[in-house]
Amino acid sequence: MMASPMSRCRSALFLPASNARAIVKARGLPCDAVVLDLEDSVAPEAKAAARDAARAALHDGGFGPRLLVVRINAVDGEWAEDDLAALATAPPDAVLLPKVDGVATLRMARERLGPNGPAVWAMIETARGIMALPEIASAAAELRLGALVAGTNDLALDLRCRPGPDRAPLLPALAQIVAAARAGRMLALDGVLNVFDDPDRLAAECRQGADWGFDGKSLIHPAQIDAANAAFGPTEAEVGRARAIVAAFASPGTEGRGAIRLNGEMVERLHLMEAERVLALVE
Template sequence: MTIRRRRSALYMPASNARAIVKARTLDCDVVILDLEDAVAPDEKAAARDRVVKAVREGGFGERELVVRVNGLDTPWYADDITALRSIGVDAVLVPKVSSVADLIAVCASLGEDGPPIWAMIETCAAILAFPALSAAAAETRLTALVAGTNDLAKEMRCRLGADRMPLIPALTTTIMAARAAGIVALDGVCNALDDPARFTAECLQGAMLGFDGKTLIHPSQIDAANEGFGPSEDELAWARTIVAAFSAPENADKGAIRLGGQMVERLHLAEAEATLASFG
């Protein structure tokens, strides 16, 4: 079993041809070509054409290729969706998904054979709609929830500090909703480009909360995200120890074993196997 890494998901402006070329060389796990916030209104059409050309040309290697479209209520949404239906993107990221009706509309517009959907969670309505959104994930091809922390903080009118304390309930609820649906959860961006210590702290916090990775706004953030959301060498070694212990004949039928002074259960074995499948 191979589990896709999503430690670092880098937004790249679709209006910048050089940025798209550079994205093919970076050590991020996911490239998100952005047609929304990073593109001025008068550049939307040209940026869309540039994305279609880049996707068809390929060259992104093992990086997951996602395109963020403009919102459902914008004049560019329909053309974005039409352009992306069948060109081979790994997923379409949709801003401000706030209800099951939004998901159903996106899924229908992409067609039966369209790509998976990633949903930006950046409204209070979305947080309150999580039970329904999780339940609808399979039928709507929803495969990831992406925290939109900037817009969510704006709508909440909260005052964010380095600890992101006002957003913690929303972030943990996002993770729980993703896990309930069996899908991916990505943390929001950090705007503090000149404060690498703060970014590193956010990565460690996001990983501690349970996110699979973090969305990024600059290539300089990739290494810290990969390190923060990837297992350490000690964690990999421990995972191998767990797998080896349960593989021993004397433990074949045991639900739990004593290992390294700890009680290790088969749920820990499943976690170890998943870690090694992705990083081992």
């Protein structure tokens, strides 16, 4: 399955592929995507075992409608070749590539996974990755790139910036990630919040990500799922407006019209397209 702008991915929970108990628990959590991690959360001596555990989880299934994604190790490192070979024969919904700096990384992964293999997702977490976003967006369809994921921790380190709770120094880069995702018809996922015992800060950061256009958020703890689902899902008011727009354009006399009046404002076909997207996510 290749994620598309019509996919719902409000919450993407990362967990170590080596943690069997976490994988079992994830099958019943209300997140929209489960990301089995082979990279940062797995010690070097446990890489092979984690890869085997991820393959076993893919074989066993039971994740229901959740997108099942595996984050591999860095493509230029010693474990990536084995990761890609394993996932080409036991495909998840998507393979998440860390530290994508350009199209060459994506093209190499696509070749290893095969043209009919799983979709790829790209983590944008370096300055070079930000600078390469236009070419990445242009190649998205060719390479079956389904999502851009902001790696805010590594990105802050690479940019040498000091983001506080408002993440102001990162916002220009985050806006570029969203713009590239929209240009390439991909999902855009906001970065993680390492603090998981501050619900007010989590709620504020989720709202900020949604306001800036992200489809959802990367998470590191199950306690963060509800806040992400609430912030990135359509509000009751948005759903009501979407239904009103669809109904108005379906009423007699609106055939072929590019704009109509609705509740004192002009509504165009582009608003109809967005309304249909909102209702598709709800359904």
